[in-house]
Amino acid sequence: MAEKIIKRYPERITFIAPLVAYIFTFAAGTGHILYPLLPVIHDTALRNGIRPERPISVSVVASLQGITASPVSAAMAAFIVVVEASGYSLPKIMLIAVPSTLVGVLVASLVMLRYGKELEDDPEFQRRVAAGEVEDIPLLVKAQRKAKRDNVSVEDAKNRLAPTGARTESAAEISEVASASVGADGRLEEDITAESNGAKPGAPRITAAIFLATVVLVVIFGAIPSLRPPGEDGEPLSIAILLQILMLSAAAIMVAVTNVKVGAIATSSIAKTGLIAIVGIFGLAWLGLTVIQANEEFIVGGLEGMVTKYPWMFAVALFACSIVLFSQASTTRTLMPLGLSLGLGPAMLAGMWPAVNGAFFLPTYGTIVAAMNFDRTGTTRIGKFVFNHSFMLPGLVAIAAAVATGMTLATIIG
DSSP states (O other): OHHHHHHHSGGGHHHHHHHHHHHHHHHHSOGGGGGGGHHHHHHHHHHTTOOTHHHHHHHHHHHHHHHTTOTTSHHHHHHHHHHGGGTOOHHHHHHHHHHHHHHHHHHHHHHHTTOSOOGGGOHHHHHHHHTTSSOOOOHHHHHHHHHHHHTOOHHHHHHHHSOTTOOOOOHHHHHOOOOTTBOTTSSBHHHHHHHHTTOOTTHHHHHHHHHHHHHHHHHHHHHOGGGSOBOTTSSBOOHHHHHHHHHHHHHHHHHHHHOOOHHHHHTSHHHHHHHHHHHHHHHHHHHHHHHHHHTHHHHHHHHHHHHHHOTTHHHHHHHHHHHHHOOHHHHHHHHHHHHHHTTOOHHHHHHHGGGGOOTTSSTTSHHHHHHHHHOTTSOSOOOTTSSSOTTHHHHHHHHHHHHHHHHHHHHHHO
8 A cells, every 4th residue: 555655646755755654653653664665665766767865764764753653652652651640641642743743754855855966967876877786767757857957848858868779668657667566466465475374365454454443442542541441559551551452452363363373473574673672672771761760860950950941952862862772662761751850741741752763863773774775776875974874864854843843832732
């Protein structure tokens, strides 16, 4: 589905691809869902003469922003634990988090719309084309650009560009990019993969429906605490705990309904990535909390006056911490309780929350490394000074716009 959406509007890919990445991350609760979209984004951009760096870099940033808006992400569960005692519920958090992160993604897309040289003028891309490492921009796309620039017809521009006797592509061939999601027998590859693991036909769509229904339940339970089952103290269960119960129950239902091989689940790349993330989140959070609690008097004393006078400085602290901890959930667990103790309200903390998406700062994050490897044109890359990489500008712009929007909404919503 994501592939079809991206390919349907190729000329707007710098906006469409990041929005698709954001929505899928929002629904799944993890940015790792971006991996299968990266080659689609790259190929669609290249086939339409658009510098792949533009949509790819913003899509990676959008997948980070989507985590701090998703009702089912580990970061959201960590944030709820911090602010729920103050009477701040999941819907209130989302009322600030969703619009602010969306604004951040859209502003970053706008900034990247004309970023960098066009492919025809990029020396690294031209070198790779000459070396046969990557295919060139389709001739028709080149002709359309030349026609606009030289004020001639597309046919004339095509004749000037095409070598004598060379075959030129038609508009239909350019617009119809072969879908990578269809197998040789006409079946969707997702169905072929699922059936090879013992699942019933149509299992991917069944599991997607179960997952989305569970997401809706999480939002409903978060909005209406009286619907939640009581805990040991007779009070409604924390939504953070209920989130885990619902997701594990949904996973069990998926296995039972689809008959998928349980062993195939444990050995899948997503399961391995998830288990590593669990260890990373808890390990980094414990490390950070240990340091802060051992030096709480010194840290709070140093930050209290500054944060009281300049509240936005706490967002800077969140950003810096996220660079070191490399995890939104770990940063949330580590610093958000400190924010409350400094006198910042739950609404203001929710407004600053997008600042925890600083994992792009060092170009070693999983989706960043994958994005650079998928881009055969060489436009998505690390610069000479390491920090001047393709993701720095959209990442900083997205966080600045999201935090500014979030803090504004926090003062309005309260």
